[in-house]
Amino acid sequence: xxxxxxxxxxxxxxTEQKSDPLPSWNEVxxxxxxxxxxxxxxxxxxxxxxxxxxxxxxxxxxxNLWSExxxxxxxxxxxxxxxxxAVDHPEWKTQEPFKSxxxxxxxxxxxxxxxxxxxxxxxxxxxxxxxxxxxxVKEWIKTAKHPxxxxxxxxxxxxxxxxLLQYLRANDFKxxxxxxxxxxxxxxxxxxIYGIPAEQIIGSRITTxxxxxxxxxxxxxxxxxxxxxxxxxxxxxxxxxxxxxPVFSSGNSDGDLQMMQYAASNSYKxxxxxxxxxxxxxxWAYDRESHIGRLDKGLxxxxxxxxxxxxxxxxxKVIYPFELE
Amino acid sequence: xxxxxxxxxxxxxxTEQKSDPLPSWNEVxxxxxxxxxxxxxxxxxxxxxxxxxxxxxxxxxxxNLWSExxxxxxxxxxxxxxxxxAVDHPEWKTQEPFKSxxxxxxxxxxxxxxxxxxxxxxxxxxxxxxxxxxxxVKEWIKTAKHPxxxxxxxxxxxxxxxxLLQYLRANDFKxxxxxxxxxxxxxxxxxxIYGIPAEQIIGSRITTxxxxxxxxxxxxxxxxxxxxxxxxxxxxxxxxxxxxxPVFSSGNSDGDLQMMQYAASNSYKxxxxxxxxxxxxxxWAYDRESHIGRLDKGLxxxxxxxxxxxxxxxxxKVIYPFELE
Ligand SMILES: [Ca+2]
Ligand SMILES: [Ca+2]
Numbered sequence: 001x002x003x004x005x006x007x008x009x010x011x012x013x014x015t016e017q018k019s020d021p022l023p024s025w026n027e028v029x030x031x032x033x034x035x036x037x038x039x040x041x042x043x044x045x046x047x048x049x050x051x052x053x054x055x056x057x058x059x060x061x062x063x064n065l066w067s068e069x070x071x072x073x074x075x076x077x078x079x080x081x082x083x084x085x086a087v088d089h090p091e092w093k094t095q096e097p098f099k100s101x102x103x104x105x106x107x108x109x110x111x112x113x114x115x116x117x118x119x120x121x122x123x124x125x126x127x128x129x130x131x132x133x134x135x136x137v138k139e140w141i142k143t144a145k146h147p148x149x150x151x152x153x154x155x156x157x158x159x160x161x162x163x164l165l166q167y168l169r170a171n172d173f174k175x176x177x178x179x180x181x182x183x184x185x186x187x188x189x190x191x192x193i194y195g196i197p198a199e200q201i202i203g204s205r206i207t208t209x210x211x212x213x214x215x216x217x218x219x220x221x222x223x224x225x226x227x228x229x230x231x232x233x234x235x236x237x238x239x240x241x242x243x244x245x246p247v248f249s250s251g252n253s254d255g256d257l258q259m260m261q262y263a264a265s266n267s268y269k270x271x272x273x274x275x276x277x278x279x280x281x282x283x284w285a286y287d288r289e290s291h292i293g294r295l296d297k298g299l300x301x302x303x304x305x306x307x308x309x310x311x312x313x314x315x316x317k318v319i320y321p322f323e324l325e
Numbered sequence: 326x327x328x329x330x331x332x333x334x335x336x337x338x339x340t341e342q343k344s345d346p347l348p349s350w351n352e353v354x355x356x357x358x359x360x361x362x363x364x365x366x367x368x369x370x371x372x373x374x375x376x377x378x379x380x381x382x383x384x385x386x387x388x389n390l391w392s393e394x395x396x397x398x399x400x401x402x403x404x405x406x407x408x409x410x411a412v413d414h415p416e417w418k419t420q421e422p423f424k425s426x427x428x429x430x431x432x433x434x435x436x437x438x439x440x441x442x443x444x445x446x447x448x449x450x451x452x453x454x455x456x457x458x459x460x461x462v463k464e465w466i467k468t469a470k471h472p473x474x475x476x477x478x479x480x481x482x483x484x485x486x487x488x489l490l491q492y493l494r495a496n497d498f499k500x501x502x503x504x505x506x507x508x509x510x511x512x513x514x515x516x517x518i519y520g521i522p523a524e525q526i527i528g529s530r531i532t533t534x535x536x537x538x539x540x541x542x543x544x545x546x547x548x549x550x551x552x553x554x555x556x557x558x559x560x561x562x563x564x565x566x567x568x569x570x571p572v573f574s575s576g577n578s579d580g581d582l583q584m585m586q587y588a589a590s591n592s593y594k595x596x597x598x599x600x601x602x603x604x605x606x607x608x609w610a611y612d613r614e615s616h617i618g619r620l621d622k623g624l625x626x627x628x629x630x631x632x633x634x635x636x637x638x639x640x641x642k643v644i645y646p647f648e649l650e
Contacts, residue, residue, distance in 0.1 A: 053522060130564060174524075187568050197378060198568030199499075208564065210557035210583055217583070217590040219564050226565075232535035239455060239533065239544050240551075241566050243512050243523030258535055258542070265542040 021167040024160040024324075028315045030273075033308045034164065037271045041247070042171045048269040052172045056244050058234075058259060059165070060251035061179035061186060061203075063293040064275050065194065067156040069284040070147065071292065074185050075117070077140050081124035098123070122223040125182065126206055130219045137188035151322065157193055159324065160316045161250075161275075165194055173248060177201045178238060180230040180255055184221075202237050204229040230255045235262035246270070252277065253293040257301065264305065272307035274298060279313035282323075346492040349485040349649075353640045355598075358633045359489065362596045366572070367496045373594040377497045381569050383559075383584060384490070385576035386504035386511060386528075388618040389600050390519060391482040392471075394609040396617065398478045399510050400442070402465055406449035423448070447548040450507065451531055455544045462513035476647065482518055484649065485641045486600075489575075490519055498573060502526045503563060505555035505580055509546075527562050529554040555580045560587035571595070577602065578618040582626065589630065597632035599623060604638035607648075 025031040041050040062068040082092070082101045092098030097116035100108040109116060125133065141154055149156060165175050175196055177186060183203030191198060207224035210217070229237050235258050238246060249256070249263035252275040260272045276295065277286050288296040302309050310316070318324060350356040366375040387393040407417070407426045417423030422441035425433040434441060450458065466479055474481060490500050500521055502511060508528030516523060532549035535542070554562050560583050563571065574581070574588035577600040585597045601620065602611050613621040627634050635641070643649060 056524075183565075183568070199381075199566065201568065205565065208561050210560050210587075212583065212586050217560065217586040219560060219587075235535050235542065235544060236533050240508075240530065241524065243508070243526065258537065261537050261542040262535075262544075 021170070022160065022163050024163055024317045026315055026317055028311075030308050030310045030315050034167075034271070034273070037248075037269070038167065038171050041269055050247055050268045054244060054247060054268060055168075055171070055173040056176065056242060056246045057168050057173045057248035058176045058178040058202075058238060058246040058250070058263070059161070060234075060253070060256045060259070061177050061181050061190070063252040063277065064250060064256075065157060065161050065165075065177070065190070066153070067146075067149075067158075067283060068293050069286070072181065073146075073153045073156075074181050075120075076144065076147075076153065077137065077185065078120045078124045080140060080144060081136065082120065085124065118225075121182075122206065125185075126221040126223040128221055130184065130208070130221065133184055133221055134188045137185055141189050151320075154189055154193055155322055156320060157190075158275075158316070159318050159321045160310075162194070162321070164250075165196070168248065169195065175200065176238075176242065176246075177203070178229065178234050178259060179203045180228070180233075182206075183229075202229060202241055204233075232258045234259035238262065249273070250275070251298070253295050254298045255293075257298045260298065260301070260307065264307075272302070272305070274302045274307060274309045276309050276311055278311050279316075279319065281313075282319045283312060285313075346495070347485065347488050349488055349642045351640055351642055353636075355633050355635045355640050359492075359596070359598070362573075362594070363492065363496050366594055375572055375593045379569060379572060379593060380493075380496070380498040381501065381567060381571045382493050382498045382573035383501045383503040383527075383563060383571040383575070383588070384486070385559075385578070385581045385584070386502050386506050386515070388577040388602065389483075389575060389581075390486050390490075390502070390515070391478070392474075392608060393618050394611070395472065397506065398471075398481075399506050400445075401469065401472075401478065402462065402510065403445045403449040405465060405469060406461065407445065410449065443550075446507075447531065450510075451546045451548040453546055455509065455533070455546065458509055458546055459513045462510055466514050476645075479514055479518055480647055481645060482515075483600075483641070484643050484646045485635075486575075487519070487646070490521070493573065494520065500525065501563075501567065501571075502528070503554065503559050503584060504528045505553070505558075507531075508554075527554060527566055529558075557583045559584035563587065574598070575600070576623070578620050579623045580618075582623045585623065585626070585632065589632075597627070597630070599627045599632060599634045601634050601636055603636050604641075604644065606638075607644045608637060610638075 022031050040046050040048050043049060059065055062072050079101050082098055086092050086102055092102060097109055097112045097120050144153055146153055146156060168175055177196055179186060181203050183201055183205045186201050186203055187198045205226045207222045207226045209220045209222050211220055245266045246263040247266050247268050247270045249259050250273040251259060263270045264272055277284055279285060287299060347356050365371050365373050368374060384390055387397050404426050407423055411417050411427055417427060422434055422437045422445050469478055471478055471481060493500055502521055504511060506528050508526055508530045511526050511528055512523045530551045532547045532551045534545045534547050536545055570591045571588040572591050572593050572595045574585050575598040576584060588595045589597055602609055604610060612624060
């Protein structure tokens with residue numbers, strides 16, 4: 001029972017005996033800041049105490065809870081789907097962006113920019129039912145391997161962040177994913193890994209349509225963008241779906257800046273956390289100039305406003321769960 | 326602790342000593358159906374057992390959890406707002422639909438149809454921040470009185486439905502409001518009455534915009550329809566926001582039919598519940614011909630598919646909580 005645990009955790013005597021809630025973190029500033037914050041706002045004697053109903057924590061996904069290099073993992077899914085679906089689409093052999101994908105010409109695909117990507121996503125993410133798409137993703141994740149790490153994409157989640165999610169939940173925070181990635185793609189994969197149920201995953205999505213035929217209700221995925229959950233889309237979607245301002249917000253790029261600002265505007269004491277990719281050996285190193293997960297304005301505001309920035313290389317003992325084995 | 330309660334409730338010996346979970350219901354078919362369903366799907370020995378994570382219950386609001394006659398309560402809010410805002414809008418004295426509202430000419434307002442209503446809603450529901458709107462609604466509900474019942478609108482909730490919500494939650498169902506009404510209007514009023522947090526209230530909404538100025542993040546309400554949470558909009562929004570099919574669905578009009586069909590398509594045993602307004606003395610009596618809350622096709626499908634229909638007059642001992650006093 002959650003409540004019992006948190007009561008034990010907050011009693012004074014227990015403090016010293018408590019086991020480390022973030023064992024994969026070095027004893028660094030970021031870890032100290034997080035723990036000091038959580039202990040402060042969950043202490044009913046503190047002026048900064050936050051009632052349980054307002055303990056909303058929002059986490060970006062790509063590059064924040066799992067890796068995002070050399071491309072968003074959802075793009076690898078789209079590419080693999082094109083190759084599978086190509087049997088029924090002989091025309092793709094000569095049609096871009098499918099031609100490039102089928103010829104494994106990633107340079108040519110990249111040149112087609114966002115327009116090419118949207119075509120790719122619509123072709124592979126629509127035209128089926130919610131259940132069919134969910135099954136596609138679940139089937140794919142079983143065997144798909146990351147091109148350079150050579151492990152499953154779902155193994156490339158950040159162990160220290162899994163511990164952070166768990167730590168927050170143990171302190172009665174409600175943890176949400178708020179990502180630019182596709183919501184149904186994430187729901188199919190990350191629910192169990194993160195311990196976050198479908199209804200606490202917010203993301204971008206394509207349009208859908210309701211059909212009722214022969215006594216059967218079905219929701220079909222249709223080719224159109226319903227919502228882009230990025231930049232100002234993040235606070236807007238948080239207000240729309242959660243209806244509360246987060247008190248804890250975590251991201252890794254400029255696409256999270258508005259969500260950070262929104263959390264920072266909370267009248268309760270809030271915590272803004274940026275993951276800075278500084279580890280080119282164990283993960284990847286990139287920030288201000290990166291085409292994926294650019295962290296530039298966000299880093300400036302984090303520094304000027306005193307938000308906490310995780311230095312992956314120095315702050316984390318391990319990056320991935322499999323390093324613990 | 327919820328889990329402990331539900332364990333006690335499901336142990337065999339406790340069954341006979343349990344107090345009545347639905348005391349404001351007569352011993353009728355609808356009550357028996359509800360209890361038989363809940364006991365079946367929460368019994369881990371039953372073939373129909375539903376895991377806690379899938380126990381999603383969705384409730385329409387107007388005419389289902391509170392009354393909706395002689396007009397949706399949100400319309401009374403809009404009318405009262407027009408009268409308040411008129412000081413700053415002298416032009417409204419000659420401009421429709423405001424002119425009719427200011428002259429208390431409801432017949433003339435009704436003649437302007439949906440077009441007039443949309444104008445009224447946009448003028449009174451947009452142009453401010455989320456917090457300002459929330460404060461407006463909370464201020465209004467404190468003193469506003471229903472035109473014929475002469476009590477606060479928030480007193481016109483259905484006592485038997487409050488008991489049902491509580492009964493479902495005691496059995497680890499997650500209860501949601503899924504309404505055609507405005508989501509932020511409902512969040513400001515019903516959260517405490519229903520025991521349903523903001524993040525479990527889904528509704529129609531106008532568009533919003535994010536602003537960041539002088540280090541302050543603000544969400545503004547703008548004049549445009551973002552989502553109409555009615556008819557097929559209900560299952561679409563449920564899939565979008567919850568990402569799970571309901572197993573329990575309750576409504577009172579044809580606007581809920583698609584949500585009912587969606588729940589009926591659940592592979593888990595599901596329960597579809599219609600409230601039929603049959604009590605012209607204590608509440609109102611209306612169905613197939615009503616301009617508000619029309620229940621026609623829904624009633625047909627409920628009868629042909631064996632869904633449970635509440636006969637308000639005969640099934641409920643009391644309608645409103647104040648009748649208990
Ligand atoms: Ca990211
Ligand atoms: Ca209704």
